[in-house]
Amino acid sequence: MTDLPTRVTINEDGPREGLQIEPAYVPTADKIALIDALSRTGIAEIQTVSFVNPRKVPQWTDAEQVVAGITLRPGVRYTSLYLNARGLDRALATGRLNVEGGISLSASATFLARNMDMTPERQRETRREMIAVFKGAGVPITKGSVNAAFGCNFEGDIPLAKLLATLDDVFALAAEAEVILDTIGLSDTMGWAMPSQVTRTIGAIRDRHPDQALSLHLHDTRGMAIANAQAGLAMGVADFDTSVGGLGGCPFAAHRGAAGNLCTEDFVLLCHESGIETGIDLDALIEASEMAERIVGHPLPGSVRSGGTLQQIRKRLAAA
Amino acid sequence: MTDLPTRVTINEDGPREGLQIEPAYVPTADKIALIDALSRTGIAEIQTVSFVNPRKVPQWTDAEQVVAGITLRPGVRYTSLYLNARGLDRALATGRLNVEGGISLSASATFLARNMDMTPERQRETRREMIAVFKGAGVPITKGSVNAAFGCNFEGDIPLAKLLATLDDVFALAAEAEVILDTIGLSDTMGWAMPSQVTRTIGAIRDRHPDQALSLHLHDTRGMAIANAQAGLAMGVADFDTSVGGLGGCPFAAHRGAAGNLCTEDFVLLCHESGIETGIDLDALIEASEMAERIVGHPLPGSVRSGGTLQQIRKRLAAA
Numbered sequence: 001m002t003d004l005p006t007r008v009t010i011n012e013d014g015p016r017e018g019l020q021i022e023p024a025y026v027p028t029a030d031k032i033a034l035i036d037a038l039s040r041t042g043i044a045e046i047q048t049v050s051f052v053n054p055r056k057v058p059q060w061t062d063a064e065q066v067v068a069g070i071t072l073r074p075g076v077r078y079t080s081l082y083l084n085a086r087g088l089d090r091a092l093a094t095g096r097l098n099v100e101g102g103i104s105l106s107a108s109a110t111f112l113a114r115n116m117d118m119t120p121e122r123q124r125e126t127r128r129e130m131i132a133v134f135k136g137a138g139v140p141i142t143k144g145s146v147n148a149a150f151g152c153n154f155e156g157d158i159p160l161a162k163l164l165a166t167l168d169d170v171f172a173l174a175a176e177a178e179v180i181l182d183t184i185g186l187s188d189t190m191g192w193a194m195p196s197q198v199t200r201t202i203g204a205i206r207d208r209h210p211d212q213a214l215s216l217h218l219h220d221t222r223g224m225a226i227a228n229a230q231a232g233l234a235m236g237v238a239d240f241d242t243s244v245g246g247l248g249g250c251p252f253a254a255h256r257g258a259a260g261n262l263c264t265e266d267f268v269l270l271c272h273e274s275g276i277e278t279g280i281d282l283d284a285l286i287e288a289s290e291m292a293e294r295i296v297g298h299p300l301p302g303s304v305r306s307g308g309t310l311q312q313i314r315k316r317l318a319a320a
Numbered sequence: 321m322t323d324l325p326t327r328v329t330i331n332e333d334g335p336r337e338g339l340q341i342e343p344a345y346v347p348t349a350d351k352i353a354l355i356d357a358l359s360r361t362g363i364a365e366i367q368t369v370s371f372v373n374p375r376k377v378p379q380w381t382d383a384e385q386v387v388a389g390i391t392l393r394p395g396v397r398y399t400s401l402y403l404n405a406r407g408l409d410r411a412l413a414t415g416r417l418n419v420e421g422g423i424s425l426s427a428s429a430t431f432l433a434r435n436m437d438m439t440p441e442r443q444r445e446t447r448r449e450m451i452a453v454f455k456g457a458g459v460p461i462t463k464g465s466v467n468a469a470f471g472c473n474f475e476g477d478i479p480l481a482k483l484l485a486t487l488d489d490v491f492a493l494a495a496e497a498e499v500i501l502d503t504i505g506l507s508d509t510m511g512w513a514m515p516s517q518v519t520r521t522i523g524a525i526r527d528r529h530p531d532q533a534l535s536l537h538l539h540d541t542r543g544m545a546i547a548n549a550q551a552g553l554a555m556g557v558a559d560f561d562t563s564v565g566g567l568g569g570c571p572f573a574a575h576r577g578a579a580g581n582l583c584t585e586d587f588v589l590l591c592h593e594s595g596i597e598t599g600i601d602l603d604a605l606i607e608a609s610e611m612a613e614r615i616v617g618h619p620l621p622g623s624v625r626s627g628g629t630l631q632q633i634r635k636r637l638a639a640a
Binding site for chain 2: 191194196229231259303310313317
């Protein structure tokens with residue numbers, strides 16, 4: 001438990017990943033307001049929009065308008081999602097985003113086969129093609145990642161050896177491209193990870209790649225995101241994707257079954273109360289979470305928004 | 321991380337503690353149905369009802385009728401809450417409950433002063449009086465506990481030294497009474513605990529009392545219950561209070577701010593997926609959680625009820 005980092009970097013995924021699954025179209029002005037509210041909290045990075053086919057993801061038909069409308073604040077990195085050359089071009093054309101490349105592979109061959117009609121070999125080939133696109137555009141390739149790293153709804157458990165082999169493939173693609181990856185991200189895409197598994201997995205990766213910075217992308221499908229995050233922190237992981245209000249999920253009513261990312265404000269509370277700096281104003285973040293709940297028009301997960309912070313209580317007691 | 325127990329005992333607090341804060345009166349038949357559903361899951365212990373003043377806790381006006389109506393299943397311990405001789409007499413009079421005594425002290429003197437108009441000295445005196453009542457009734461005294469063990473909304477942070485001093489007081493009362501306590505419970509009554517604090521606290525208690533069995537009672541006010549439970553498991557704690565569906569809490573609408581206990585089914589999933597036995601049929605437990613949600617008539621916290629279990633997915637994949 002002595003490996004806790006002194007500071008973590010939080011990448012807010014709520015706007016891009018969280019809003020994407022909302023059944024109702026979120027007005028452009030609301031998307032802009034939420035991103036601007038988040039940027040005022042001191043957060044390091046916000047994934048803003050998705051440059052994918054608007055016919056497939058109608059929520060992001062207005063990606064360009066949203067990026068044009070946000071107020072860029074110094075010190076905040078504004079990123080976006082792109083899956084092909086067309087999307088990358090759209091992101092670059094905005095002239096307002098931090099555009100970097102990544103090499104991402106799925107640890108689940110069944111997921112690839114069922115959902116993308118693709119073999120692992122073909123996936124590696126598409127990554128080589130995308131690496132060439134990044135290089136052609138002068139976009140630095142900074143991050144590797146493994147999706148479905150801990151388990152998969154189509155394949156079941158992902159044994160550690162399979163995750164490590166997929167990670168080897170990511171490193172091999174990077175080596176081919178003569179790229180050094182800043183960070184390796186492990187994504188619990190379908191909410192299979194358990195804390196002891198996170199500990200074991202990160203330990204095994206550290207054994208092989210002692211100096212490699214790692215990041216975690218955790219989903220809360222079965223309520224384990226915060227415990228998995230704590231397991232990551234205890235292993236020294238200092239880079240996390242999160243989602244304000246747990247956007248992307250709602251365990252209730254028509255949204256039942258959807259599960260968002262690790263909730264930003266709950267994770268920030270955990271960090272602050274564990275002596276870990278985030279650079280984030282938690283009270284401002286809670287206000288952004290309340291805004292997110294108003295915007296989507298249904299209850300969001302996350303506990304701190306309703307439970308309140310310990311600092312608020314301490315301040316009240318000190319003033320009394 | 322190698323101290324995980326092979327088996328944990330779960331004390332289901334949902335019926336007693338969870339229903340108590342519901343604003344609407346839960347019909348006696350529903351209370352009975354919920355307790356019976358829980359008893360069919362294989363759970364070790366259920367805290368059924370509260371024998372307190374019905375004017376103060378109108379939800380438990382029907383405590384005797386509920387106890388008379390439940391189907392007692394072999395292997396399940398049925399407990400109840402009593403705070404004085406009158407309550408103890410009522411529990412004993414049912415002839416159907418496991419009746420044991422405890423010695424419980426608050427680590428927060430401010431909480432005692434503000435909410436119970438009592439000094440720590442006076443609280444110890446009331447415990448001596450209750451010990452005499454237990455002894456007079458031939459009721460074994462088996463459990464010590466410290467409430468507000470990790471922090472308090474009225475006092476703020478509870479330093480470890482204060483918790484340890486309160487624990488010393490519990491042991492001193494037990495020694496006076498010539499009682500050996502089976503278990504020491506630490507209660508995070510107001511949801512202040514953080515995982516690293518749980519680790520540090522249990523480590524300090526183990527240093528002083530290496531062979532003392534410990535239990536944890538965790539509230540989810542700030543979303544940390546499952547991470548705190550994992551921290552307890554990793555320190556070898558094998559006895560937990562939980563609440564089906566996270567009963568006692570609901571972060572939404574009129575219930576905003578209320579926060580239940582550690583959710584039973586989420587905790588059971590964590591245990592099973594970590595190789596820890598609970599003796600509980602998780603599918604049956606999820607059905608009991610769905611029943612609890614129907615009974616209270618509002619969304620309950622907890623994730624597994626909506627997110628589903630990994631075993632369900634594994635079975636589906638194996639059958640395909």
